Amino acid sequence: MPRPLIYVAAILLALTVVPMACIVKNWYSPVKAATRIQIVPDMDDQPRFKAQTANPFFADGRAMRPWPAGTVPRGMLREDGRLYRAIEPDSTFTTAFPLPVTESLLSRGRERFDIYCATCHGLGGAGDGVTHRRAEALQQGTWTPPTDLASETVVGRSSGHLYQTITNGLRTMPAYGHQIPPEDRWAIVAYVRALQRARNATLDDVPEANRRQLR
Ligand code: HEC
Known part of the structure; x- marks a missing residue:
């Protein structure tokens, strides 16, 4: 160049x-x-x-x-303590259902249960979900088995208590309040009640006409 x-x-x-x-x-x-x-x-x-x-x-x-005292973000007014926090005005757990228990609520509850809870608690709530089975297979010794949801303890819990367990978790069970909206949490509680009823059913729960098929 x-x-x-x-x-x-x-x-x-x-x-x-x-x-x-x-x-x-x-x-x-x-x-x-x-x-x-x-x-x-x-x-x-x-x-x-x-x-x-x-x-x-x-x-x-x-x-x-x-925030100035008493500020509520738009659409976030959650005045109904029974529906949102499952507590009565005297701070005890709600025992009544704050939503009408309909077939659509139950099927919604079933769908949500199968998504969020069945992985640990199992589709029938017996505590035998895939996560549990995998943890047992690994034998690491750190796994707390999920509670059987049809056990006497859980059957004896008030519906508000169950709602709170979903919302805030319990000991080794994580909280689901941030993922599952309040109405869906109640739907799950309703479905858990249905599972409990089904898993603890007696012959008297079966309609007369169908009993023959059982035997
Ligand atoms: C990641 C696994 C896991 C998932 C998912 C899970 N749980 Fe649990 N759950 C547990 C474990 C573990 C325990 C036992 C906790 C303990 O005793 O330390 C438990 C305990 C419970 C109990 C018993 C509480 C009591 O009063 O003794 C209820 C009720 C329950 N779970 C409901 C649910 C519902 C409803 C869902 C779905 C929204 C759910 N769980 C999702 C692991 C899970």
Whole structure:
């Protein structure tokens, strides 16, 4: 390559690299008195306070403002303690169902149970779900078997108690309140009751006409 051409190439290179380098340097250097070069300003300059910082403007010295007392986000008013928290006004567990127990509630409950609970508790609630069987096979010694949902203890629990167990979990059982909406939790409780009834059924529960088929 002829020498002059190399000089020209070097000058051209310097001319392209130097301005870019200046822009990049300006872009990343902390804010100075001089205005930064902003190719894409987006929302770079917003008057705002950083989270978790002190701020002498407010009496309590915090930049983050607490909600005014009694604030309820839109659509989040959950006044009905029975439906949402399964507690009575005197703070005891609700025993009555806050929703009408219909066939569609039960089938919804069955569907949700099969999705969320059966993996551990088994489709019939006997505590023999696939997760349980796998954990038993691994023999790691750390697995707590899921409770049989038709056991006397669980049958004796109030419906509100069962709702709370789904909402908040229990010992080694995880909480499902963040995944299952309140109405579905009640649907699951209703279905658990149906499972308990079915698994503890006696001959008297079978209609007269069908008893013959059992024998
Ligand atoms: C990841 C496995 C797992 C899933 C999923 C699961 N459970 Fe459990 N559940 C357990 C275990 C383990 C226990 C026993 C906890 C203990 O005694 O430490 C338990 C206990 C319970 C009990 C007995 C509570 C008591 O009062 O003694 C109920 C009722 C129950 N689960 C209901 C449910 C329902 C309803 C679902 C579905 C929404 C569900 N569980 C999902 C593992 C699970």
